[in-house]
Amino acid sequence: MADAQPILPPMIISPEREGTRPMVQVLHDWIVTVDHKKLGLMYFGYGIIFLVIGGIEAAIMRAQLAVANNHLVSPETFNRLFTMHGTTMIFFAAMPLVFGFANYLVPLMVGARDMAFPRLNAWSFWMSVFGGLILYFSWVGGFGLYGAGSAPDVGWFAYAPLTASSFSVGHSTDYWIIGILVSGFGSIGTALNVLTTTFCLRCPGMTLRRMPLLVWMNAVTMFLVLVALSPLTAAQVMLLIDRYLGGHFFDTQAGGSAVIWMHFFWIFGHPEVYILVLPAFAIVSEVIPVFSRKPIFGYNIMVAATVAIGFISLSVWAHHMFTIGMTSYANAFFVASTSAISVPTGIKIFNWIGTMWGGKIRYSVAMLFCVAFLCQFLIAGLTGIMLAAAPFDWQLGNSYFVVAHFHYVILGGIVMAIFAGVYYWYPKVTGKMLSETLGKWHFWLFVIGFHLTFDFMHIPGLLGMPRRIYTYDASRGWEIWNLIVSIGVIFQILGIVFLVLDLIWSYFKGAPAGNDPWDAWTLEWNTTSPPPDYNFAEIPVVLSRRPLWDLKHPEDPDWKYE
Amino acid sequence: MLAAFLLTSSGLLLAQPAGPSPIPSIFDPHSTPAHDIYHLSLFVLSICATIFLVVFSLIVYAAFKYRHRPSDDDCEPPQIYGSNQVELAWTVIPILIVVVLFLASARVIHAVEDAQFPPDAIQVTATGHQFWWEFEYPKYGFVTANELHVPVSANGQSLPIHIMLLSADTDHSFWVPQLAGKTDLIPNRRNETWIEPHEVGIYVGQCAQYCGTQHAKMLLSVVVQSPEDFQRWVQEQKAPAVMSPQVAEGRRVFETNACMNCHTITGTIANGRFGPDLTHLMSRKTIASGAAPNDEQNLRLWVKEPDAIKPGSLMPAMQLNDHDQDALVAYLMSLQ
């Protein structure tokens, strides 16, 4: 068996479709498709659209806060903006983006022809889309077309009793509930699908210990979606019962508890952070080894740390609630569990550094984003440790320090990793290389903008500025910091413009990529770019974690060492 | 990438040792719980800064040292799959750090949350409303709003103030950064916090839990006074409202309009609890929960068009004619 050649060189497959077809027919193909690659791309496009919408909302808020006592938007509009910004970015930008990567890559990387349930996959995608449309319909549909419409204004965690029908009159909160509920069903469907694909459709020889880390991390993510998103679904059904059937789950007038909503929300809310960040880890764990020219350092430990993060993340939720007056024992418990999660997370950072150590690092834009990710995620983790110390959190919680912290996680960590993934897999998806020049403009503008905005955003928090205020008085000394924060936004917008330019320009004018432009090692690089509908002409057989390394280095294959 | 430096240095530099400041920095504490938190935060910050320096240097070193150089040959670097010794080291060291951080936090949690109070400690019941604060002094039997007066603990005398936190509607959070960490006010739940300020002065803070349209202007100030001044203030507050015949017309306007449904003025028939108690309105420096200075011009505007000061507040525009308006403002101005 040792002499056999398990992986075939990629087959050349001639394009099977004629070049030009009517637009309507192409569109129809995309709408009715059950192909995991097309759905993955649609998830991605959908996520980018909402990323831009959520970004515009953020930019308006930053314009409002740039100077003290500003009157650019009314308090009502501001409250809608931050509610929509948070909800959009979490549920309709970040989640579709990471689901897009999972959809596109998991079947390719396990050597399968599609997901386990392709039609369920399409259903899940369209549910997510409808969820986003329902949420955004609220701008015009809440009370009809009056003024700014009536988007929800309850905050993205929608604390009771602000969502009760007595405080939230009209239907804005209902759009929030139903939008997320509907997209939540889609997410659960996707989770089920990816998990089943991972368990049942791996190619021969791919044992769990030979799965690419990306697949491992996405599997843990999807497990978290199953167990953590469902509680949110349950809580939102309860909220609907309260609002429509006169129930009292969160009705404080009738003995209901506002605190139990917080528990239910954060039982979802904290694992959600890991639902988003594990796929980011997954991307980084694929990109860093390839550009460092070394296998991932400590594969087994990385898998163990991922699983540990998955489980510990289910027991840390109440660190979002240190200020609600829990007993000292409860607070101490959540300090312990929250600090504990920094251990497996730290192990991952060290393993990535260990992977770079002794390598020959090639700095393409994808790798630049990974290094930025490492530095920013380090800082995000450290401010997280500060917030995990409950007494420190009594000061920092709900201040701009927290806002800066979680944007460091989401933008500095997750989105930067997604950018790395875009530059890494774009050649596979389109068959064209992205322009490195435009990419470097994107990288530097975005990173500078990010640091202007979010480094300085910590400071007003330390100076007592709470989040979610539409204005503040000049005497508080927050103005200069807020101005710097708002200026950073301009750089970020410019960075995104360069990304979009790069994506479009390279699609038409980019250099041809070939099957394996990065000299990489996982199965997706063993098929054509873009891959054919059926992914692999013959189902591959693997003997190690890096099947293409074995193919390229028959004298020194990986399976000898694993 | 220099965030950690910025955090530590700017925080420390901005801390002004001058006493109460209009900038409510958490690094400028003037009360026992805030002090305890401050010391913990310095400890946590120094640990985090150390970790940052070490790991950041490692990243920068690896990123530069092991970059692919044009002079390199094209062969792959040695393939290293991992090392159990190294993994063990970077698992055990973080665990030790986590244990230390936990113990340090637990000590402060215990000191702040499980503090015991002398039976004669001053009690205040703070009730959060959309979008203002009600402060009741149950022992002295009066109610005021938005400006909490407390005595200072100085010269070896300890006068902790125990504050019960309730909410009349949605969630709010009581946060005066220089005095204590924040604690939420949640309907159908009794929370508590305490302060023990060491220096006389006015400390500012504001609601720190989103509570609705005007969350931003739910401001709060704590007036820390010498014990003598505090007692004088208590006596003034306990007195019934001034009944001056010059402003009888304004009082009639107050009592015959919707004002009395929401506001209390002791000694009159007005006993509403929905809005702030106005018995000693003019003893307060601001109106509308800190949104504007308490002077005649602002009072007039507030009665006529509350949205001009605080759009979205629950105070309705009173739609009075000029005569009634003048009389009412004159009456309010007399409520010393």
Place this chain on the structure above:
Amino acid sequence: MAAATITVPQTEMPLSASYRGKVGMWCLIVAESAIFSIFVVAYLYYAGKSISGPTPAQVLDIPWFNSICLFSSSLTIVLAEKALHHGNIKRFGLFWFLTIALGVIFLIGTGREWYGLIYHDGLTVSSSLFGTTFYSLVGLHAFHVTVGLIGLTIILIFTLLGALRQEHAARVSVFAMYWHFVDVIWVVVLSVVYFIAR
């Protein structure tokens, strides 16, 4: 080419794709269990905290007959699965029908119970916390029974049309997993509502 010569040891083969129905159903069951556990937590948390209205001890009678019907439907569905496995479609149809009948009896029993609670005891979703949590939790389960019955009925229709064959046994047993899950959840709901928090 060379691929044909590769023999991968059996221990290195992943689960066969034919297990995907089972794995998918297990995932769904995990998600559903999470939803139910939140409702159960809410029920237990609010037990005895109602400000007004009847208490559980005053109005709830343990639904023995109902529960026995639902539990025995798990038995009949196993017998139906076995029959299909052996290719005995008639026997399958009989036991499948029995399963549906037992499920319907359960739903009718729940309906009668609710009718009594609403019209005799005045307990509604909006009357008290007990009402809210009771109807939500029991209703959520009843909703799952209803969904299960719709699925069962569709398969019965296929059977009567003669479209169901022995080779569908695996798929049918995936659906049976869902029905078993609904039964197991009833054990939880029954013990929480009628015993623990009474």
